Amino acid sequence: MSNFSHLNEKNQPQMVDITQKTHTLRTARARATIHLGLDVLGKFSGNDVYTAKGGVFQTAIIAGTMAAKRTHELIPFCHQLLLEDCQLKIEVADEAGAEGCVWIEALVKLNAPTGAEMEAMTAVSVAALTVYDMCKSINKRIEIKEIVLLEKTGGKSHFKR
Amino acid sequence: MSNFSHLNEKNQPQMVDITQKTHTLRTARARATIHLGLDVLGKFSGNDVYTAKGGVFQTAIIAGTMAAKRTHELIPFCHQLLLEDCQLKIEVADEAGAEGCVWIEALVKLNAPTGAEMEAMTAVSVAALTVYDMCKSINKRIEIKEIVLLEKTGGKSHFKR
Amino acid sequence: MSNFSHLNEKNQPQMVDITQKTHTLRTARARATIHLGLDVLGKFSGNDVYTAKGGVFQTAIIAGTMAAKRTHELIPFCHQLLLEDCQLKIEVADEAGAEGCVWIEALVKLNAPTGAEMEAMTAVSVAALTVYDMCKSINKRIEIKEIVLLEKTGGKSHFKR
Amino acid sequence: MSNFSHLNEKNQPQMVDITQKTHTLRTARARATIHLGLDVLGKFSGNDVYTAKGGVFQTAIIAGTMAAKRTHELIPFCHQLLLEDCQLKIEVADEAGAEGCVWIEALVKLNAPTGAEMEAMTAVSVAALTVYDMCKSINKRIEIKEIVLLEKTGGKSHFKR
């Protein structure tokens, strides 16, 4: 017997049947860490109305939010979900060992019969790709360092990293 | 003056003008590393016609290929490109320090006035998210460890990590 | 404090949290006015089975309906909504001051935790763009003159122009 | 008076109003039959981990599942639905008169105010087109022989072929 919820007994891929699950409030929180390097971060300062940081971060927030709503189009067996909240925050990392990095965090909430982990993961992934795209003319060695689920609530099993 | 190609002089986001660039053969290669853990990898064996590994890896290859074609819908200022080749490979990592990991590599090729780095990066990101989605019922602590551009050729500047 | 529901306290854009809102019947009605000019309208007559008017108006009705269903893909912070009704009507304007014009009206209805104003506005906008596209070979000076919300019911606040 | 639910009294196309319908469990089952020919089927054997059959059938299952979720984007007056289950099965036909054929069956389930026939029909159609695409380098005379609804339950009227 397979323990992969998306594989049937012949190991063929499939959607999970959620017709019998009840609607409850569910949340998921994910985080991406990108190493931009000090060259890029050095340009993220100043007090003008429009800053480079504003241009880059706001574009990434918008791209991540829009991608979260289309997760089911990207991930083959994800159910379609109607997100009721999706917040993205981006900030320059201030922890030892994370010099030159930026953190992107997404919090997704909705009442639904299944969880929204993939929506939170997709939001931070596409936001990270957008930051990469907008800064790659300055530093070609930008790396997405990590994409992880931080927490999920609602449904059968809670999870916290 | 801004060095961000996607920000104008007021730091507002914008597309890059490529009307004067010439069409040349361009390639881009990217890699994602995912830590699935030994529990998941232990189930990726056997010699049946359909294996869990087959079901998961093939789904991820397909999802990554389809996402690569839609990169411009996800990343706000990416140009629309017509991919002429997109190969994804997934394999269990066999390097010291990468125990429990899987590598996803994408190679994208096309004749175009601009490069396809973002298409290769998007392909491996969505393939990695798909692997995550299909294995998360077994291990909730799966981590996408790294997403990087390995190489790009064609256009003004070559790049190799 | 900001009064923009889609901006947080730092004026960064965000989705509105609707997890606590109740599902009620909501309707929204919007209208677009396009000035096609008498040259174009003169061709919108006749009694054949297929008329130019039929070809243009039906294409616009279909395009507007399909766009309404995809509003959340276009407008970054719109929630995904499941439309339960979407009616578009197009007619030649018969009011003094509106000579040469066509009116497009959309009525959208659904049970949901938030309103569908943007869906009605998007429906008439894309229908108007479609009429423009199909008539621009005859008159290059076609103008979309106005796009307005006419009425919304359901939810906290009703609105009627 | 028209009996076409998607045409109004002037025979203009329109969405059906489902605001007053109740949510109930609904299922729909559809089938496509494709004649691939014995040349293609002859290559669908063997016991390796990855077989041609595996590659083709799994790709088709994934394409059909993803298309089912996007039915409302393809069929102009289909309501948006949140599928709660979508199973595709593909097998070589073993019935007299169906030599050289493959059957694709889709079963769709959800709690909703309207049925999901079109989602099941779209799933098998796109899966069949995918099989066609992947086998056409071997046999240019592949034919999709039939696409039919097999059964629907829930709502006012049940149907079984």
Place this chain on the structure above:
Amino acid sequence: MSNFSHLNEKNQPQMVDITQKTHTLRTARARATIHLGLDVLGKFSGNDVYTAKGGVFQTAIIAGTMAAKRTHELIPFCHQLLLEDCQLKIEVADEAGAEGCVWIEALVKLNAPTGAEMEAMTAVSVAALTVYDMCKSINKRIEIKEIVLLEKTGGKSHFKR
């Protein structure tokens, strides 16, 4: 060795590399046959400006055209192509043995490094599904009887059924 152009030597699915192919004019023509039955066809008459036939056929033509442009989003390994022409025609069948049927034909043309068979096949498939959707309230036993490629020109090999 595999002869499936979309499977690699391990039978894993993949896109075909077309970077070395030259741009030439290519055409593809496909046909779908749908059995609507005499009840439905009996309603497809009359001489009013707007007829049921007009409403149904025009909606199907539009849906088929729009789907053709999105073929690469539906069929996993189809290349993105820029269609330069896409004509759909729908007519009541007038051949012995085809009573109660309607024919949908699509002709697709473009200058490209690869052919557009799948675009023509997708156009008639989605047009047929749209006709089905709009007539199913009258006859639940509608069948899509056949979807075939009629002809392709350009590229290495011509084909005519």
Place this chain on the structure above:
Amino acid sequence: MSNFSHLNEKNQPQMVDITQKTHTLRTARARATIHLGLDVLGKFSGNDVYTAKGGVFQTAIIAGTMAAKRTHELIPFCHQLLLEDCQLKIEVADEAGAEGCVWIEALVKLNAPTGAEMEAMTAVSVAALTVYDMCKSINKRIEIKEIVLLEKTGGKSHFKR
């Protein structure tokens, strides 16, 4: 004979055949005018790093750019085009008679066999809808006052308003 390029001799809608047209540089410029009212505009000031104006205008620029790339998905008979430049500018109107208004202008450029008027028109329309969406919590009487093509160059006929 019909002069509608998107209607055939039976007034059925169709795509225009551009297989014989040559690739040349083409540009299109469009403008939308939105009346936001002085209440909204009064909040568009200040010198902080992130302003309400920044949040709203940048979101609209991004939404308009992304929509321009998807014009062919929205407007049924638009050809797919690969935009090579797409610039959006938004500013508070400073002309007599335009008090309380904001102007959105889009300039689209590409080498292609057909023009990009609809892409420029779609860009400003969706940007205007986005501004509307983000300001409607303050003023429900916001009106999109006008959407027009300002200029097009390239191809057979130039146009300037």
